[in-house]
Amino acid sequence: EAQVTQNPRYLITVTGKKLTVTCSQNMNHEYMSWYRQDPGLGLRQIYYSMNVEVTDKGDVPEGYKVSRKEKRNFPLILESPSPNQTSLYFCASSAARARTEAFFGQGTRLTVV
Amino acid sequence: GENVEQHPSTLSVQEGDSAVIKCTYSDSASNYFPWYKQELGKRPQLIIDIRSNVGEKKDQRIAVTLNKTAKHFSLHITETQPEDSAVYFCAAQPGTASKLTFGTGTRLQVTL
Numbered sequence: 557e558a559q560v561t562q563n564p565r566y567l568i569t570v571t572g573k574k575l576t577v578t579c580s581q582n583m584n585h586e587y588m589s590w591y592r593q594d595p596g597l598g599l600r601q602i603y604y605s606m607n608v609e610v611t612d613k614g615d616v617p618e619g620y621k622v623s624r625k626e627k628r629n630f631p632l633i634l635e636s637p638s639p640n641q642t643s644l645y646f647c648a649s650s651a652a653r654a655r656t657e658a659f660f661g662q663g664t665r666l667t668v669v
Numbered sequence: 670g671e672n673v674e675q676h677p678s679t680l681s682v683q684e685g686d687s688a689v690i691k692c693t694y695s696d697s698a699s700n701y702f703p704w705y706k707q708e709l710g711k712r713p714q715l716i717i718d719i720r721s722n723v724g725e726k727k728d729q730r731i732a733v734t735l736n737k738t739a740k741h742f743s744l745h746i747t748e749t750q751p752e753d754s755a756v757y758f759c760a761a762q763p764g765t766a767s768k769l770t771f772g773t774g775t776r777l778q779v780t781l
Contacts, residue, residue, distance in 0.1 A: 587767040596678065598758060598773035599713070606767070614768075615670075646712065650767055655701040655720060658769060660712040 558583045562647050562661035569637055569668055577632045577664050579647030585659075586652035588630040589614065590622065592643040593663075599646065605630055606652060637668040671696040673761050675772025682749050683780055690775045692759035693741040699761040702735060702742045703769070707756045716757075717744070749779045 560581045569575050581588065589604035591614075601614030605624040619641055621633040630649075634641060647661040672695040682688050694702075700721035705713035719726045719733045719742065726733050730749075735742040746753055759772040 589768075591771075596773060598675070599771040601768065601770075604768065652767060654762060654767060655718075656767070657703070657715045657718075658705075660714070662712055 558659065560647055560649050560659050560661040562645075562664050565662060565664060567664060567666050569666070571638055571668055572636050575634050575637060575666075577634075577645060577647075577666070579630045579632065579661055580628050581630075581647075581649040581659070582628065583649060583651075583659065584627065585649035586627070588624070588647065588649045589658075590620070590630070590632045591646045591648065592616065593646060594643050602632070602645075634666075637666075639668050642666060642668050671699055671761050671763070671768075671770040673759060673770050673772040675759050675775060677775060678773065679776045679778070681778045681780060684749060684751060686749055688746045688749055688753070688777055688779075690744045690757055690759070690777070691741060692743070692761075692772050693739075694761040694770075695740065696761065696763060697740070698763040699770075701762040702733070703760050703762070704733060704744050705758045705760065705771075707758065707774075709755070713758060746777075749777075751779050751781065753777060754779045 586607045590602040591599040600616045603622040605611045645664045648658045650658045675692045703718035706716045707713040732745045756774045760769040
């Protein structure tokens, strides 16, 4: 079954404690991205990757890091989380060509206290 | 970069009525416009899309229209049902890249 898998689904952490949210896809997609979803702001892109070892900033990259060492995995790293990073996070993947469907993970609800 | 505006932010209709959600985009290079539906607690999923060489596309009770000159596109849902209740996102994508820019979402509630 084609899918994008994120873990964990829910996470409560304290300010400053490094965390990683994992994302894995089994569709051999080149393009992967991370979004955060906040009420009234929609889905905003954090980082994206066009392929292995190729990553770039999206619209709201501050406070986040990513890596793409393997085609299937695209983890999101928060080195020093702050309360304003409390949000719902989605990973998505798609084929590299234009006009193709983006497949989303189940989402990770992160709370930073 | 691309900017997508979406209206209204909330929409309440009675079952059986029609619902219309409108989006505008800023980048004339955008030529792919998908719509995603997000049910409560679920992930966004593609429900319909339209390419810039097409003015309208229908799939059963949903349709999308595109006006390239005015840079706006709309989602039309006819004969709404309770299961249509969800958040709907429009998006725009330039022809040469994979990046999607999303609107801010519309929460549609279909009441009995």
